[in-house]
Amino acid sequence: MPEKFDVIVVGAGPAGITAAYCLAREGLKVILIERGEQPGTKNVMGGVLYRQMLDEIIPGFWKQAPLERHVIDQQWWVLSEDSALKVGQRTAVHDREPYNAFTVLRAKFDRWYAAQAVKQGALLITETVVTRLLRDTSGRVIGVETDRPDGQLLANAVIVSEGANTLVLEASGLRARPRADTMAVAVKEVISLPREVIENRFQLQGDQGAVIEFFGDSTLGMVGNAFIYTNRESLSVGLGAMISDFQRRRVRPHELLERFKQHPVVAPLVAGGEPKEYMAHMIPEGGYEAMPPLYGDGFLVCGDAAGMVIAVHREGSNLAITSGRLAAETVVEAARAGDFSARRLAAYREKLQASYVLQDLRQYRHTTPVIEKIPQFLGVYPSLVNRALQEFLTVDGVPKKVKEKKILRMILKERPVTALIGDAWRAWRAFI
Amino acid sequence: MPQSQGIHAVVCIKQVPDATEVRIDPKTNTLIREGIPSIVNPYDLHAVEAAVQLRERFGGRVTVISMGPPQAAEALQKCIAQGADEAILLTDRAFAGADTLATSYVLAQAIHKLNQERPVDLVFTGKQAIDGDTAQVGPGIAARLGIPVLTYVCGIRSFSLEERNIVVERLLEEGREVVRARLPALLTVSKELNEPRYASLPSLIRAARYQVKIWTKDDIAADPNQIGLKGSPTVVGRIFSPPERQAGPRLAGPAPEVARKLVEQLRSRGIIAMGA
Numbered sequence: 097m098p099e100k101f102d103v104i105v106v107g108a109g110p111a112g113i114t115a116a117y118c119l120a121r122e123g124l125k126v127i128l129i130e131r132g133e134q135p136g137t138k139n140v141m142g143g144v145l146y147r148q149m150l151d152e153i154i155p156g157f158w159k160q161a162p163l164e165r166h167v168i169d170q171q172w173w174v175l176s177e178d179s180a181l182k183v184g185q186r187t188a189v190h191d192r193e194p195y196n197a198f199t200v201l202r203a204k205f206d207r208w209y210a211a212q213a214v215k216q217g218a219l220l221i222t223e224t225v226v227t228r229l230l231r232d233t234s235g236r237v238i239g240v241e242t243d244r245p246d247g248q249l250l251a252n253a254v255i256v257s258e259g260a261n262t263l264v265l266e267a268s269g270l271r272a273r274p275r276a277d278t279m280a281v282a283v284k285e286v287i288s289l290p291r292e293v294i295e296n297r298f299q300l301q302g303d304q305g306a307v308i309e310f311f312g313d314s315t316l317g318m319v320g321n322a323f324i325y326t327n328r329e330s331l332s333v334g335l336g337a338m339i340s341d342f343q344r345r346r347v348r349p350h351e352l353l354e355r356f357k358q359h360p361v362v363a364p365l366v367a368g369g370e371p372k373e374y375m376a377h378m379i380p381e382g383g384y385e386a387m388p389p390l391y392g393d394g395f396l397v398c399g400d401a402a403g404m405v406i407a408v409h410r411e412g413s414n415l416a417i418t419s420g421r422l423a424a425e426t427v428v429e430a431a432r433a434g435d436f437s438a439r440r441l442a443a444y445r446e447k448l449q450a451s452y453v454l455q456d457l458r459q460y461r462h463t464t465p466v467i468e469k470i471p472q473f474l475g476v477y478p479s480l481v482n483r484a485l486q487e488f489l490t491v492d493g494v495p496k497k498v499k500e501k502k503i504l505r506m507i508l509k510e511r512p513v514t515a516l517i518g519d520a521w522r523a524w525r526a527f528i
Numbered sequence: 529m530p531q532s533q534g535i536h537a538v539v540c541i542k543q544v545p546d547a548t549e550v551r552i553d554p555k556t557n558t559l560i561r562e563g564i565p566s567i568v569n570p571y572d573l574h575a576v577e578a579a580v581q582l583r584e585r586f587g588g589r590v591t592v593i594s595m596g597p598p599q600a601a602e603a604l605q606k607c608i609a610q611g612a613d614e615a616i617l618l619t620d621r622a623f624a625g626a627d628t629l630a631t632s633y634v635l636a637q638a639i640h641k642l643n644q645e646r647p648v649d650l651v652f653t654g655k656q657a658i659d660g661d662t663a664q665v666g667p668g669i670a671a672r673l674g675i676p677v678l679t680y681v682c683g684i685r686s687f688s689l690e691e692r693n694i695v696v697e698r699l700l701e702e703g704r705e706v707v708r709a710r711l712p713a714l715l716t717v718s719k720e721l722n723e724p725r726y727a728s729l730p731s732l733i734r735a736a737r738y739q740v741k742i743w744t745k746d747d748i749a750a751d752p753n754q755i756g757l758k759g760s761p762t763v764v765g766r767i768f769s770p771p772e773r774q775a776g777p778r779l780a781g782p783a784p785e786v787a788r789k790l791v792e793q794l795r796s797r798g799i800i801a802m803g804a
Contacts, residue, residue: 099730099733127733133565134565219733219736219737220736221729221732221733221736224729224732242729244726244727244728244729244732245726245727245728245729246728246729246730247728247729248729249729
């Protein structure tokens with residue numbers, strides 16, 4: 097007879113670790129199953145962790161967690177082939193406790209976070225792959241099957257936080273294989289550089305950090321973006337775009353990353369660095385419309401597995417943490433009532449709706465589809481705006497009136513007035 | 529097992545840096561250990577497997593021991609997942625800086641103590657550790673315990689608790705040697721002996737819950753002069769990477785021509801002489 101737990105958590109990422117932490121803290125018998133050698137070895141993100149959501153779980157976590165730098169400087173660079181239009185903010189507010197965001201390396205961070213869950217009493221099992229959910233004749237989820245000998249376990253509830261690649265949900269018939277236009281693939285290098293070089297190059301002191309997001313030429317106009325985040329002694333440099341775009345354009349992600357690193361405005365930022373790690377991962381960017389069922393009899397779905405990513409705001413791990421917490425709360429209440437039916441677990445969806453998680457996912461539900469349908473957003477405009485600015489900033493004896501007309505002609509040649517208005521309207525709809 | 533209490537096997541293991549990720553600092557010529565994940569010395573996993581297989585056949589107990597820093601408990605937990613019954617970590621600041629002599633002393637003392645609790649039939653170690661590669665600790669323990677040592681074991685032909693003997697195959701450079709030894713004996717094993725199992729889920733869960741026992745120098749009545757730096761006569765004079773070998777001269781062209789050139793060169797260097 098397989099051992100029975102109160103709760104089985106599938107996958108030790110931010111969602112699963114949070115759920116296990118909160119459940120164990122309430123005294124439930126919880127097992128956290130991770131396929132990697134250690135939590136974090138298989139987990140990838142660009143590298144920005146927001147403070148507020150984790151602060152709710154472990155107050156003041158930044159005093160003990162292995163973090164890289166606190167972010168004080170955020171920039172958005174719109175790239176053409178040879179130029180960049182830069183927008184951004186550096187603020188002293190984010191330089192003070194409790195901080196706003198941190199850069200992290202997941203291999204270190206996830207391991208630490210999982211250890212906190214273990215300290216609360218969660219049982220962590222690594223190097224074990226959950227292959228499917230076990231269901232009784234009524235369809236209720238009653239446990240999991242793993243790839244280990246004697247590998248079944250039973251539970252009152254299973255929290256599925258398996259990440260972007262939803263193999264367990266698919267094998268259990270709870271969702272279809274996601275479409276290529278709802279999934280991004282991101283690649284990333286960790287490039288080592290001496291501390292002083294990073295601090296000089298990005299004008300940082302101590303543990304201050306900077307993050308830059310790049311749009312336009314960095315992904316050849318495909319839906320996605322590139323990034324550079326500062327760690328203590330390395331840079332996280334990467335990019336991502338929709339898998340369907342990569343397929344259509346026949347571009348390989350790692351080749352695109354090499355090209356990005358050689359861009360004239362990017363190259364000086366990464367110069368002299370030695371690549372230490374290369375990684376790739378999927379990101380579920382289908383948004384609200386592409387989400388799988390969030391709960392059912394005996395199970396809940398959290399984090400990337402539930403498609404909880406807001407790509408335009410670079411948010412994912414924070415939604416994962418909040419969803420893990422709300423799933424745990426729901427299960428704790430269900431345990432008190434002794435009822436793990438879908439009707440009881442529906443409280444999870446209500447909690448998500450009352451929080452920023454589902455509100456934000458709903459608000460941005462059109463963003464990716466709209467950007468996809470209008471290739472000029474990341475294709476034409478970045479180049480156009482850079483050319484216009486270049487013209488404006490070049491002092492060459494041409495009278496300003498003539499220059500203004502020239503710029504206007506250049507813009508209207510690419511996009512007529514009606515198209516400009518249409519694009520503006522669609523952009524408004526997509527983001528607001 | 530019905531007729532007896534079965535076997536008591538003790539396996540000595542070591543936590544080592546994952547060799548696939550070890551690099552040498554070009555400036556200092558020392559191993560860069562920072563940030564390198566630790567694993568159970570791979571040969572030791574074969575030793576654990578051998579002991580567990582014997583216990584599965586004859587009943588009894590497998591005790592795994594290791595001398596190392598507190599984090600070596602992780603390696604011992606891994607051995608519990610692989611099927612060991614008990615795990616003991618020998619950890620004490622006084623053990624630090626031990627060479628193979630001092631290490632074998634501490635492990636032998638621990639085995640001596642285990643033997644008093646329950647007679648030990650077999651002691652297992654890996655053939656060597658992948659970090660130091662000395663292959664000295666196993667034989668050192670056997671010498672201190674005064675029991676037969678069987679190194680480079682690649683097969684166990686027979687094992688009898690009644691007759692108190694074991695017959696093993698040893699992997700030697702020129703072939704295999706079959707030898708018999710009386711019990712108790714110490715075996716150092718090579719990876720050809722078996723294939724470590726893919727641990728079952730209940731074993732993993734047991735390992736995750738298992739609290740490794742801690743023994744200090746006082747638990748094993750260690751002589752302070754034989755442990756740690758004090759008990760270690762080995763002095764490392766220098767560590768260096770051997771110079772890269774230069775590629776030798778190459779002869780290219782049609783075979784008869786190359787053969788002629790080769791013979792000429794060998795003759796001119798006096799390596800071969802041609803008869804008249």
